[in-house]
Every structure is written in structure tokens, then in C-alpha cells.
Amino acid sequence: MSALVLLARAIPVVAVALVMLGGHARAAEGALPLSTVCALAGTCLPGDAPGFPITIASSGSYRLAEDLVVATPDESAVSIQASSVAIDLAGFSIRGPTAALGATCATGVGSGIGVQSTATATGVSLRNGWVSGFGAHGIVLRGPASRIDRVNADHNCGDGITVGPASLVVRTQALDNGGRGIVADRSSLLRAVSSSENVGRAVEAGNGFVLIEALEATEDDLLSFGVAGGGVVAGPGSMLRESAIATREMPAIQMGTDSLLSDVTQQSKWGNGDVLTASGVAGIKATAIGYRGAVPAQYPGFVPIGCVLLAGTGILPGFTVCP
Amino acid sequence: MRSRGKAIALVAALVAASPLVAAARDGVREINHACASRGCFSGDSPGYPVTIGTPGAYRLTSNLEPIGASGLDVHAFGRVDIDLNGFAIDGPFDGASANCPSTPPLVGQLAGIANRSARYRVRNGFIRGMGGAALQGYPDRVDDVVLHENCGDAIYSIIPRTTAVHGVQAFKNGGEIVAGQVHSTIAYENSRFMRARSVWGSLVSFSGSAGAAQSAVLSADHFVSGTLVTQNLGPGLRVSGPQTLLPPLVCIPHTVCDAEGLSVDNAVTGNRDGGVIAGIDGGVLVRGNTANGAPDVDSLETIAIDVNLTSTGLQFP
Numbered sequence: 001m002s003a004l005v006l007l008a009r010a011i012p013v014v015a016v017a018l019v020m021l022g023g024h025a026r027a028a029e030g031a032l033p034l035s036t037v038c039a040l041a042g043t044c045l046p047g048d049a050p051g052f053p054i055t056i057a058s059s060g061s062y063r064l065a066e067d068l069v070v071a072t073p074d075e076s077a078v079s080i081q082a083s084s085v086a087i088d089l090a091g092f093s094i095r096g097p098t099a100a101l102g103a104t105c106a107t108g109v110g111s112g113i114g115v116q117s118t119a120t121a122t123g124v125s126l127r128n129g130w131v132s133g134f135g136a137h138g139i140v141l142r143g144p145a146s147r148i149d150r151v152n153a154d155h156n157c158g159d160g161i162t163v164g165p166a167s168l169v170v171r172t173q174a175l176d177n178g179g180r181g182i183v184a185d186r187s188s189l190l191r192a193v194s195s196s197e198n199v200g201r202a203v204e205a206g207n208g209f210v211l212i213e214a215l216e217a218t219e220d221d222l223l224s225f226g227v228a229g230g231g232v233v234a235g236p237g238s239m240l241r242e243s244a245i246a247t248r249e250m251p252a253i254q255m256g257t258d259s260l261l262s263d264v265t266q267q268s269k270w271g272n273g274d275v276l277t278a279s280g281v282a283g284i285k286a287t288a289i290g291y292r293g294a295v296p297a298q299y300p301g302f303v304p305i306g307c308v309l310l311a312g313t314g315i316l317p318g319f320t321v322c323p
Numbered sequence: 324m325r326s327r328g329k330a331i332a333l334v335a336a337l338v339a340a341s342p343l344v345a346a347a348r349d350g351v352r353e354i355n356h357a358c359a360s361r362g363c364f365s366g367d368s369p370g371y372p373v374t375i376g377t378p379g380a381y382r383l384t385s386n387l388e389p390i391g392a393s394g395l396d397v398h399a400f401g402r403v404d405i406d407l408n409g410f411a412i413d414g415p416f417d418g419a420s421a422n423c424p425s426t427p428p429l430v431g432q433l434a435g436i437a438n439r440s441a442r443y444r445v446r447n448g449f450i451r452g453m454g455g456a457a458l459q460g461y462p463d464r465v466d467d468v469v470l471h472e473n474c475g476d477a478i479y480s481i482i483p484r485t486t487a488v489h490g491v492q493a494f495k496n497g498g499e500i501v502a503g504q505v506h507s508t509i510a511y512e513n514s515r516f517m518r519a520r521s522v523w524g525s526l527v528s529f530s531g532s533a534g535a536a537q538s539a540v541l542s543a544d545h546f547v548s549g550t551l552v553t554q555n556l557g558p559g560l561r562v563s564g565p566q567t568l569l570p571p572l573v574c575i576p577h578t579v580c581d582a583e584g585l586s587v588d589n590a591v592t593g594n595r596d597g598g599v600i601a602g603i604d605g606g607v608l609v610r611g612n613t614a615n616g617a618p619d620v621d622s623l624e625t626i627a628i629d630v631n632l633t634s635t636g637l638q639f640p
Contacts, residue, residue: 059386088408127409145469149447149467187528187529189509191467209511210509211524
């Protein structure tokens with residue numbers, strides 16, 4: 001048999017073999033798949049007990065193969081107990097049963113959390129999908145240096161997203177959660193994020209030293225009026241820049257000492273709101289106001305920088321009006 | 324049957340002989356820990372670092388876990404784009420000096436990404452726990468990356484003016500950020516500081532080390548604006564001046580390199596060794612800053628040219 005004939009006969013076998021090899025390689029090298037089916041059977045990961053939550057105890061890469069659907073408000077979906085865990089939601093959702101309730105459900109409906117990690121789990125990554133409808137919170141990554149990218153956390157009964165210190169949250173949205181939108185620990189960076197229609201504050205970073213950029217925070221829902229909502233509350237040494245905040249509750253913006261605001265547009269839709277306070281000092285009456293620079297000098301720890309753009313009835317002692 | 328057996332044998336031989344090129348469904352070459360052990364591409368030797376010798380786009384599909392080596396070594400002649408894809412280059416260290424290599428590694432060793440010649444972009448993931456720098460060499464752009472607990476620098480650009488850094492979280496690194504333009508970046512608890520030609524919209528806190536008065540925590544040759552520098556151990560913000568020159572630039576005082584430093588609308592507060600320090604030589608504009616909690620000497624506009632003035636917050640040495 002000539003070599004050419006032999007090669008011709010071999011081609012289909014080669015093709016099949018390469019396809020099989022490729023599939024095997026991807027399964028072996030790629031992320032470990034997570035699904036509702038394997039969660040209930042306890043076969044997603046070695047040592048994982050049947051049922052939710054899926055417990056991730058080893059560093060590595062994980063990828064949703066379908067939506068993870070949790071049945072009761074007290075169930076959590078994914079519990080991370082190791083550092084260096086990367087979860088690609090791959091466009092799928094991690095869903096609890098309260099999505100239909102949206103912001104009408106109050107914290108306490110259940111104890112379920114969509115994705116959570118322990119405080120010692122460093123460098124957890126979550127990206128590309130939705131975490132919705134949990135009885136307690138959507139995402140709670142307690143360890144330092146976590147990263148959330150292109151995730152929507154919505155219609156959870158508690159907070160939408162909580163991250164530990166020195167975390168990075170980008171291109172992410174917290175929408176219609178029953179608690180706060182985004183809670184960030186010390187020295188986190190939030191960039192290109194949206195936090196809207198949450199019952200609680202849009203962003204809370206009480207431990208300070210956070211950088212918040214390109215935040216869009218709105219609050220139109222009548223349900224949120226009169227509760228402990230508001231816009232941004234950040235501790236000392238924080239920055240808020242290039243952002244737009246529109247809220248009903250007060251304060252719209254509350255920054256700790258030694259903070260810096262620049263190019264922030266704030267709108268208090270209901271008027272006469274405390275649009276900005278510092279260290280618990282009452283804010284300024286205004287209907288709509290935009291800032292460029294820091295806050296008035298009479299508030300502890302703040303020094304006016306630059307000028308302020310005024311619209312409406314706001315009065316800001318210590319500032320000059322921008323030309 | 325015999326011919327089929329021969330065909331199968333030929334298949335086996337072909338597969339064994341051909342390099343296992345990582346999947347590239349959209350033209351992007353994939354890199355992962357498994358392929359690193361045998362060589363991810365033609366020309367990449369088994370083990371770490373994964374060597375990128377061809378220009379193009381690359382994407383991580385798992386964490387990389389280099390031990391005793393760099394994660395990636397980029398030396399293609401042309402541009403290389405690296406999407407960390409949410410994954411990490413994950414070294415064995417924790418950034419604490421006591422746990423780092425006793426002898427600091429040479430440039431390019433134990434780095435997250437090391438390179439000698441090529442220009443590269445990196446985005447969307449983590450580099451942590453490396454014994455040397457997280458990023459080193461000739462990065463063009465660094466976007467949306469968490470660099471933490473590396474023993475060396477977070478970013479060390481050999482030609483800083485060509486490196487743009489955007490949306491980076493640098494946390495507990497043993498070194499500094501040396502780049503050209505730094506924007507929307509946060510640096511926290513790093514052992515050293517940030518050096519860049521232009522810095523805006525960034526926050527630097529709790530960085531530096533005691534006794535580092537000879538070097539500003541944040542320094543820039545050209546422009547610093549809308550940046551918060553607070554609670555650092557050295558001086559807060561140094562604008563221009565011989566001590567802020569970035570390698571490999573060599574500038575003699577009174578040359579153009581040392582002129583036109585700008586510091587505008589920053590907040591520089593609570594730093595241990597002074598607030599804003601302007602350069603020795605001329606052309607420095609310092610305007611609208613606060614310095615260690617107080618307005619600088621002229622919050623409207625100060626053009627300092629060869630002046631010697633020291634105040635609580637603002638110094639012209």
C-alpha cells in the first residue's frame with residue numbers, strides 16, 4: 001500500500017482523534033464546570049456534599065455550565081473557602097427564589113447568599129453574569145483583593161455586593177436590592193459601576209480610602225423613599241470622581257475627613273435634601289447641585305478646593321462659584 | 324484491518340510529533356497551567372515561564388502557578404495583548420518581606436510578566452505573590468488588573484513614558500509603580516511609591532516606608548491632578564526636581580526635563596514627611612492643592628520658580 005493511500009485513509013481517523021483530543025484537553029485544562037444538576041448530586045467537586053451550596057475548597061478555575069437555581073430563600077449557592085478562586089459565570093445566572101420580590105423584600109426574608117467567600121479567601125474573581133434573587137445578599141466576598149467584573153447583582157433581599165479590602169469592582173451593576181447596593185471595604189476601587197434603585201445606600205464604604213469613579217447611582221423607586229437610603233457614604237481618605245448621584249434620601253453624598261470630590265454631579269430629586277454632609281454634620285439645602293472640588297471649609301477635615309457649580313438654591317459657604 | 328492499524332499508528336505518530344497548540348477559536352491563543360507544563364506554543368519550552376515569542380493576542384484560561392520562575396516571558400518582535408480573563412498569575416509568596424526571597428531577584432526573574440524587548444498590553448485579572456515584580460519590562464497599557472502582595476514592584480516600566488496604567492489596584496507590594504501615565508488607580512500599603520510623568524484621578528495611601536524622606540510617595544515629572552495622597556509614610560507629593568527623574572531619563576537641572584511640573588487640585592493630607600514638595604528648579608505650577616490638611620500657601624495660583632519657601636504643608640526646598 002502506498003504511503004499516499006495510507007495517508008488518505010488516515011485523514012478521517014486523524015480528524016476524529018484531534019477532535020477527541022481537543023475536547024479532552026479543554027475538559028482537563030479548562031475551568032471546572034458548575035451546574036444545578038451536579039450541585040444537587042454533589043458531583044461538581046470532590047468532597048462537595050449533595051445540595052447547595054457548592055463548596056469550593058481549592059484554588060482554581062470554575063465556570064458555570066448553566067444557571068444555578070436555588071429553591072429556597074435560606075439556601076446559598078456558592079461558598080468559597082480558598083484563595084485564588086476564579087469563577088466565570090459565562091453569561092449565566094445564579095438565581096434564588098426572591099427575584100420577583102425585588103426591592104419589596106426586606107432583609108430577613110432568608111439567609112441565602114448567592115456567592116460568598118470567607119475572610120481568608122484572598123483574590124477571588126467573579127465575572128460575566130448575574131446573581132439574583134437571594135433571601136439575604138447577592139455577593140459577599142469577604143477576603144481582600146477580590147475582583148468583580150461585569151456582574152449584575154439584582155433583586156436580592158439584602159445587599160447586592162459586598163467586597164473585602166483592596167478589591168476591584170468594574171463594569172458592574174447593583175440593581176433593585178432590598179439592602180445596600182455596593183458595600184466596599186477599605187481601599188477598594190469601584191470604577192464604571194451602577195448602583196440604582198436599591199432600598200439602602202447606593203455605595204457604602206465606611207472604612208474609607210476608597211476610590212470611586214464613574215459611578216451612576218439613581219433612586220427612583222417610591223419604595224425607597226423614607227428609609228435609610230441615600231447615595232454614597234464613604235469614610236476618610238476617599239475619592240469620588242466623575243460620577244452622577246441622584247437620590248431621594250439624605251445624605252446624597254457623605255464623605256469622611258481628608259476626602260476629595262471632583263467632577264461629581266448630584267441631584268436631590270425631592271429637594272431640600274442634605275446633599276452633602278461630612279462627619280455627621282448636617283448638609284446643605286439644595287435642589288440640584290454639582291460639585292467640582294472638595295466640600296465646604298466649615299465641615300471638619302474639609303478644605304474647599306477649586307470652585308463649585310450651583311444650580312437651584314444651594315449655598316455653599318467656603319466655595320467660590322465657578323466662572 | 325492491517326491498513327487501519329497502520330493508519331491509527333500514523334495518527335498517533337502525527338499527534339505525538341505535533342506541538343500541542345492551545346485552542347484559539349477566535350484567533351486568540353490560550354494559556355493555562357496545564358499547557359505550561361508541556362509548552363503552550365511552538366517555541367515554548369515545558370515549564371514556567373510560558374514564553375510568548377510571537378506577536379498577537381493571548382488569553383489565560385486558568386490561573387498560572389509558577390514556582391521558582393516568572394509566569395510569562397514576552398519577547399516577541401511586535402505587540403502582544405494579554406487578557407488575563409479574570410484569572411491570576413499566582414506566585415507562592417505573600418508580599419511580606421520576611422517571606423520574600425532573601426536576595427531580591429534580578430530584573431526579569433520571578434516576575435508575573437517579564438519581558439526583554441516586546442511591548443505588551445495586559446488587562447482583566449490578577450498578578451500576585453511573585454518573588455519579583457508583578458509587571459516588568461515594556462508594558463504599553465495596564466488595565467483593570469489587581470496587583471497584590473508581590474515582593475517586588477507592582478509595575479516597573481523600563482521606558483516609563485510609554486506605559487499607561489488605568490484602573491489598577493496595587494496592594495501590599497514590596498515595590499512601586501513606575502509608569503508614564505497613571506489614571507484611576509489606587510495604591511495602598513505598598514512599600515514604596517508611585518512615580519509617573521502624569522497622574523490623575525488616583526489615590527495613594529498608607530504607602531512608603533519610614534525614613535523615605537528622600538523620595539516622594541507620589542512624584543511626577545509633569546502633571547498631577549485630581550489625586551488624593553494621604554496617610555503615607557514619606558512626603559506626600561513631589562513635583563519635578565532631580566529626585567523625581569525616571570530612569571532611564573537623565574536630566575540636568577535647568578533643562579527642559581525639569582520644567583513645567585504641574586500640581587493642580589490635589590488633596591495631600593496626613594503624610595508623615597511633608598505635603599507638597601516642589602522641585603528645586605523652575606517651571607513648577609502648584610495650584611489649588613491642600614497640603615497636609617491646610618491650604619497651600621496660595622490656593623489660587625502659585626508659580627514657583629527658584630523660590631525657597633517652607634510652610635507646614637508646602638515646601639520649596
